[in-house]
Amino acid sequence: MNVIITGASRGLGKAIAHVFAQNGHDLVLTSRSEVALYNAVQELMTMYPDVKVKAKAFDLSVKGQAIEFGQWILSLDLSIDVLVNNAGLFDPGSVHNEPDGTLEHMLAVNLYSAYHVTRSVINRMIEQKGGHIFNMCSIASLKAYPNGGAYSISKYALAGFSTNLREEMKPHGIKVTAVYPGAAYTDSWEGSGVSRKRIMEANDIAKMVYMAAQLSPQACVEEIVLRPQLGDL
Numbered sequence: 001m002n003v004i005i006t007g008a009s010r011g012l013g014k015a016i017a018h019v020f021a022q023n024g025h026d027l028v029l030t031s032r033s034e035v036a037l038y039n040a041v042q043e044l045m046t047m048y049p050d051v052k053v054k055a056k057a058f059d060l061s062v063k064g065q066a067i068e069f070g071q072w073i074l075s076l077d078l079s080i081d082v083l084v085n086n087a088g089l090f091d092p093g094s095v096h097n098e099p100d101g102t103l104e105h106m107l108a109v110n111l112y113s114a115y116h117v118t119r120s121v122i123n124r125m126i127e128q129k130g131g132h133i134f135n136m137c138s139i140a141s142l143k144a145y146p147n148g149g150a151y152s153i154s155k156y157a158l159a160g161f162s163t164n165l166r167e168e169m170k171p172h173g174i175k176v177t178a179v180y181p182g183a184a185y186t187d188s189w190e191g192s193g194v195s196r197k198r199i200m201e202a203n204d205i206a207k208m209v210y211m212a213a214q215l216s217p218q219a220c221v222e223e224i225v226l227r228p229q230l231g232d233l
């Protein structure tokens with residue numbers, strides 16, 4: 001399978017890349033920072049020398065670049081088997097006092113990125129009559145919490161995107177899965193003072209995404225909800 005992952009330079013995206021590569025699947029990766037992306041590619045190529053890894057950096061919060069990423073994927077002329085819309089950013093804040101522009105930025109990074117990347121490649125997937133799209137939502141897509149603010153709004157919107165796409169893609173044989181993780185230890189949590197033992201590992205989410213991609217064509221995991229054993233923070 002060819003597995004396309006956005007936000008693959010670190011965190012959940014990189015963990016998902018590892019799980020698919022361990023199982024012999026080829027990767028097409030992107031993130032915003034070129035250096036971080038190429039470090040991740042080096043790591044993956046060293047650990048899994050038989051796996052083909054292609055990578056190019058794009059700022060997916062910019063509509064033109066999200067579309068360019070999609071066009072680059074199409075130019076590779078590969079079957080698009082799995083697309084993981086994972087790139088995202090958490091800016092904590094509250095609706096009543098976060099800086100002006102926070103919502104616009106959160107929507108651009110967390111929602112429009114997935115929307116434009118998906119729209120750029122979806123006709124190819126429809127022609128293929130198959131494929132699987134994962135959208136990395138959050139428990140912040142399901143439940144409001146203090147300091148959620150614009151981030152939570154953007155993740156509710158991403159869940160709306162995902163459930164709409166699921167309905168639309170049913171007759172085309174394309175699966176759509178919304179992933180709703182609670183807290184999982186990645187760079188987003190560095191310096192937060194939260195213990196690694198209190199929250200999930202990035203690999204926990206990666207394993208569930210991988211497993212959901214293994215089912216028969218007639219089965220679709222619509223939602224994956226994961227929380228730390230002790231519940232949300």
Ligand SMILES: NC(=O)c1ccc[n+]([C@@H]2O[C@H](COP(=O)([O-])OP(=O)(O)OC[C@H]3O[C@@H](n4cnc5c(N)ncnc54)[C@H](OP(=O)(O)O)[C@@H]3O)[C@@H](O)[C@H]2O)c1
Binds near residue numbers: 011013058059086183
């Ligand atoms: N970790 C959690 O507890 C948790 C819980 C629920 C949901 N999530 C969601 O899971 C996803 C991954 O989170 P994470 O914790 O792994 O985050 P992370 O460690 O901060 O990594 C974020 C990834 O997204 C990329 N990215 C950010 N802005 C981008 C942009 N404008 N264009 C392209 N790539 C961009 C980053 O690329 P560069 O660094 O190269 O710029 C990086 O690869 C996010 O959507 C997040 O909201 C995370």
